[in-house]
Amino acid sequence: MAPVRLDHxxxxxxxxxxxxxxxxxxxxxxxxxxxxxxxALDSMAYGGRxxxxxxxxxxxxxxxxxxxxxxxxxxxxxxxxxxxxxAIDASGAITMPLIGSVPARGRTPAGLAAAISARLRNGFxxxxxxxxxxxxxxxxxxxxxxxxxxxxxxxxxMTVESAVAIAGGFSPRARRDSVTLTHPDGGxxxxxxxxxxxxxxxxxxxxxxxxxx
Numbered sequence: 396m397a398p399v400r401l402d403h404x405x406x407x408x409x410x411x412x413x414x415x416x417x418x419x420x421x422x423x424x425x426x427x428x429x430x431x432x433x434x435a436l437d438s439m440a441y442g443g444r445x446x447x448x449x450x451x452x453x454x455x456x457x458x459x460x461x462x463x464x465x466x467x468x469x470x471x472x473x474x475x476x477x478x479x480x481x482a483i484d485a486s487g488a489i490t491m492p493l494i495g496s497v498p499a500r501g502r503t504p505a506g507l508a509a510a511i512s513a514r515l516r517n518g519f520x521x522x523x524x525x526x527x528x529x530x531x532x533x534x535x536x537x538x539x540x541x542x543x544x545x546x547x548x549x550x551x552x553m554t555v556e557s558a559v560a561i562a563g564g565f566s567p568r569a570r571r572d573s574v575t576l577t578h579p580d581g582g583x584x585x586x587x588x589x590x591x592x593x594x595x596x597x598x599x600x601x602x603x604x605x606x607x608x
Contacts, residue, residue: 458503459503459504459529460501460502460503461483461499461500461501461502461503461504461507462483462487462499462500462501462533462579462597462598463483463484463485463486463487463500463533464482464483464532464533464534464597464598465482465483465499465529465531465532465533465597466480466481466482466483466529466530466531467480467481467482467483467489467499467504467507467527467528467529467530468480468527468528468529468530469481469489469491469508469511469525469526469527469528470525470526470527470528471511471515471520471523471524471525472523472524472525472526473524474520474523476492477491477492477493477515479491480530483499483500483533487499487500487501488500489507491511493515493519494511494514494515494519497510497511497514498510501581501582504527504528504529505527507527508525508526508527509525511523511525511527512524512525531548532548532549532550532551532597533549533597533598534546534547534548534549534597534598535547535549535553535558535595535596535597535598535599535600535601536599536600536601537558537559537561537562537600537601537602537603538600538601538602538603539569539574539601539602539603539604539605540565540566540568540569540570540603540604540605541559541562541563541564541565541566541569541603542562542563542564542565542566543562543563544562545562547561547562549595549596549597549598552594553594553595554591554592554593554594554595555574555576555589555590555591555592555593555595555601556591556592557595558595558601559574559591559601559603565603566603568605568606569603569604569605569606570603570604570605570606571591571606572590572591573588573589573590573591574588574589574591574601574602574603574604575587575588575589575601575602575604576588576589576593576595576599576600576601576602577599577600577602578596578598578599579598579599
């Protein structure tokens with residue numbers, strides 16, 4: 396009888412080990428947890444302290460520089476009267492309640508947020524928390540041999556080719572292998588002949604030339 400009892404005990408121990416392994420495997424294979432995304436700026440405006448994450452930068456540049464025509468979403472934590480959408484005017488500034496005109500041209504969104512905080516700290520709010528996000532980029536311009544030349548809203552990720560498509564495509568007389576791109580850079584205008592795959596940035600002007608034959 397002793398061998399029977401040992402065999403029975405061995406089987407019970409094996410069953411217990413297999414059950415433990417199966418349970419552990421189920422626990423490791425638990426499904427993914429869905430996390431609902433939140434808007435950092437709205438969270439700051441209405442009671443949260445979410446960290447400011449700047450908007451994705453257009454084109455190849457790592458730090459987007461603001462200029463006239465950009466429209467900004469500015470949040471001042473706990474101050475609904477100051478939280479609003481502001482446009483950068485032709486002089487390169489925004490105008491806010493309490494602090495008036497604040498220069499924005501040439502600054503990054505984070506740099507503008509710091510400048511607004513400094514103004515508010517000077518006699519208005521003890522510890523202001525400010526975030527700046529680009530609501531709409533300034534437009535780009537396309538001229539020359541396209542079907543509908545003019546001014547168009549900029550969308551991040553655009554190339555010269557997509558700008559031509561937005562303007563209705565090339566005219567029958569257009570040169571189709573390259574264009575002249577004029578890009579504002581630090582107060583100067585940089586002009587170059589570029590291929591159609593060149594990234595576009597806000598404020599750029601695309602000139603499509605007429606072919607010679």
